Amino acid sequence: MAPLVRIGTRRSKLALTQSGMMQRAIGRALGVADADLAEAVPLVEIVTTGDRVQDRRLLEIGGKALFTKEIEEALLEGRVDVAVHSMKDVPAEQPHGLCIAAVPEREDARDAFCSEQFATFDDLPVGARLGTASLRRQAQALALRPDLQIEMLRGNVDTRLRKLADGEFEAILLATAGLNRLGFESAIRERLSLHDFLPAPGQGALALQTRADDREATWVDALNDPMTALAVEAERGAMTALEGSCRTAIGAHAAIAEGHLRLTVEMLAPNGSARWRRSGEIGDVHAADAADQARALGLTLGAEVHAQAGDQRIEL
Template sequence: MTKLKIGTRGSKLALTQCGWVQRQIVAALGGDPAQADETAPLVTISTAGDRIQDRRLIEAGGKQLFTKEIEDALLRGDIDVAVHSLKDMPAADIPGLSLAAIPVREDPRDAFLSLNYGTIDDLPQGARLGTASLRRQAQMLSIRPDLEIVMTRGNVDTRLAKLKAGDCDAMLLAAAGLNRMGLSDHIRSYINPDIHASAPGQGALAIQCRTEDLGAGWMKALHHEATFLCVQAERGALEALEASCRTAVGAYATLTGSQLTLFVEALSADGRTRWQRREMVSNPDAVSARNLGLRLGVDIKAEAGPDLIQYEG
């Protein structure tokens, strides 16, 4: 069996996620998941996003800081497949690369963590909330304008250590990462994504390959169509809004039976202004799901105008 080299970031969360994908790929190839490293070895690649911890991503270059080195390795042929957190991927496709599969999604919600408080409403006046996300900042300030936002970068373990050390009174993290790392017991409550939309693609993984390699049998085995349709809609909105770390944008899609519902919002950095759209489409396919996101994103962009871009660095 030809070896399939899988590229990943080196954080504990990235390795945990990629290890799960690795075992799924090996099983789909007819191999023994217990011997996954022999069939589909992991190749750890350091990214600029991992190395830069002292400022927001937009100050250093944006979302592509988590993907560029891995995608370059894929284009060079150093690896055969890349695994990303979909929410870290910019909306624009990279020439020569394609999404090979979107596996079943984990919990897409934001999780509220605190040593002393159960929910965002329980926080005392002027409490310190840790996040590096402009979206999370704006959403929480929209309901708690008294909060002090503490810029908190780093991997999951680093952020949990900052919370324990008292750097902030509470913190927001993606529930999916905590679940995958077996850290769900740190979660005190969840942010309702029907009210405060999650990041587009949050909770989903993206398996990326060279476009010429599309169509391998294992790709179909790992692909989850319902997740794919939801993230197609969310990333359509992302594309229309040109959302990056410069914009406070959320998009959350659900598929119930044959009905896909998409909620999209953009906010001013201080949370005082929110632009929102919610719409449904029946019997969606990849094109209609994406078009729904594009349409709602375009509507919000037209309404918000130049106020949409909130952070210029």
């Protein structure tokens, strides 16, 4: 059987799990029998620069685009037909010729507190070692607990949990969504509040990226969740205005309830000494121009935060 849709994916356990979920969903949308999935909707594993370099923070080696660049090249060259990314890894601007065709239903957007000894973030003793590679999580943790010792933690989810179990840290922070998808829910001691730990733009959501000419493919509508896509549109608007990258500590989260979308945006000083936040909403998530309104709201709130906070990029 000739492949119908080839899926480009990173080789990490989480990436393969997420891509496998989308493989099954695309197969269902195309009417492919489970027995034929591997041939009809094959996974094409691609090693990215972000996967190869594990001993430095992303901000030191070029940013989060290093998790998408090689897969995007494969798309543009026609070696794969769709890429499955964690939305929070996708840069604000799409390369020419590519688009985010679908955004499936979101998982839990919250950050997770994981520890062998302590039940909650607040239980950490003075000077505790907290592992994270995220500048946002570092800044948010220090804003609440400036006494903590933040230490760099990279690697796959299971590698990070093993380092925690080996006693290298008193606690680590991870995305709840990844732990849930991998079946590691038992590692979560506390799901951190959206107020204290405002997530990264797009956290918990997936991005299905295709060539722009393929955005009308038959399976696309079946995988797109309109409300998740709307929330992500608002958050990524804020990211664009804040020049969001691995060198800036920013958070953005949109919640939809009773037909309204409410977006909260923040930027922090990298050391947690200051944080700037704005919130706003759009009134009808079913309006024909709701996506434009959502993005405009993100751009506006992000610009307001940026004007107040100034340049908070960490210098290399």
